Amino acid sequence: MTRIAVNGAAGRxxxxxxxxxxxxxxxxxxxxxxxxxxxxxxxxxxxxDVADALAEYDVDVxxxxxxxxxxxxxxxxxxxxxxxxxxxxxxxxxxxxxDLVAASTSIPLLxxxxxxxxxxxxxxxxxxxxxxxxxxxxxxxxxHHNGKVDAPSGTAKTLxxxxxxxxxxxxxxxxxxxxxxxxxxxxxxxxRAGDIRGEHELILAGNDEVVSLSHHAEDRxxxxxxxxxxxxxxxxxDAGQYDFGEVVDGA
Ligand code: NAD
Numbered sequence: 001m002t003r004i005a006v007n008g009a010a011g012r013x014x015x016x017x018x019x020x021x022x023x024x025x026x027x028x029x030x031x032x033x034x035x036x037x038x039x040x041x042x043x044x045x046x047x048x049d050v051a052d053a054l055a056e057y058d059v060d061v062x063x064x065x066x067x068x069x070x071x072x073x074x075x076x077x078x079x080x081x082x083x084x085x086x087x088x089x090x091x092x093x094x095x096x097x098x099d100l101v102a103a104s105t106s107i108p109l110l111x112x113x114x115x116x117x118x119x120x121x122x123x124x125x126x127x128x129x130x131x132x133x134x135x136x137x138x139x140x141x142x143x144h145h146n147g148k149v150d151a152p153s154g155t156a157k158t159l160x161x162x163x164x165x166x167x168x169x170x171x172x173x174x175x176x177x178x179x180x181x182x183x184x185x186x187x188x189x190x191x192r193a194g195d196i197r198g199e200h201e202l203i204l205a206g207n208d209e210v211v212s213l214s215h216h217a218e219d220r221x222x223x224x225x226x227x228x229x230x231x232x233x234x235x236x237x238d239a240g241q242y243d244f245g246e247v248v249d250g251a
Contacts, residue, residue: 002027008066010036020224054081075103087111090154112244113154115226136206
């Protein structure tokens with residue numbers, strides 16, 4: 001039985017992870033960390049010294065859905081306590097990302113901007129479509145709830161990276177003004193409204209046709225389930241950086 005801690009436990013995703021873990025028998029959420037302390041679904045949520053708590057609760061893997069400023073000290077605590085780390089938090093700057101990845105020399109680390117299996121498949125389909133439909137115009141859209149702080153979403157950035165690994169395109173964010181569309185640009189648009197769980201769409205248009213590749217998450221539980229699958233998969237692995245695609249492929 002893999003023992004899990006959840007960082008950002010009082011947040012939208014943290015709560016969903018704890019609730020989802022309660023339905024599984026391969027792992028158990030034993031403690032949560034957040035600035036808002038208390039209890040979520042019977043699991044204690046504390047703000048004390050994280051490394052000590054990881055040892056005290058004998059945690060194998062920490063699942064993190066918080067803010068970048070919290071994830072970096074958390075990674076140091078995981079190194080100290082020799083716990084694995086699954087990171088769902090998005091919005092790291094370049095230095096933050098480098099610091100986070102550095103922890104993977106000491107512990108197993110798996111970071112994904114999206115823990116849904118469907119988005120994994122979408123990434124692969126996007127790669128295939130961009131490769132096959134050379135010269136088609138590309139436009140990327142995403143929509144999220146009004147509490148999301150980073151834009152464009154981590155998933156949109158990942159999809160953009162997939163596109164850019166196949167074609168040399170420059171992102172134009174939230175297009176405005178008076179200028180023709182350049183051949184080598186990709187429009188990137190972020191909408192924030194209500195409680196939308198997460199929608200992403202890439203359109204490829206040209207040759208008198210439009211291909212639309214899209215995904216929408218219907219519930220946060222899809223991300224929680226994927227992150228927990230990643231945690232169970234990561235437990236006991238050697239130090240290093242792993243990819244959610246490996247979990248999906250059952251590697
Ligand atoms: P949220 O604002 O609801 O929750 C964040 C939580 O982190 C809050 O409870 C906050 O109190 C807590 N927090 C802040 N500082 C902290 C600290 N120092 N120590 C411990 N906890 C701290 O946000 P959310 O909607 O749950 O999203 C959290 C993150 O997860 C965001 O970056 C979001 O983009 C990302 N996300 C990723 C995926 C994925 O599949 N990878 C899916 C959904 C959301």
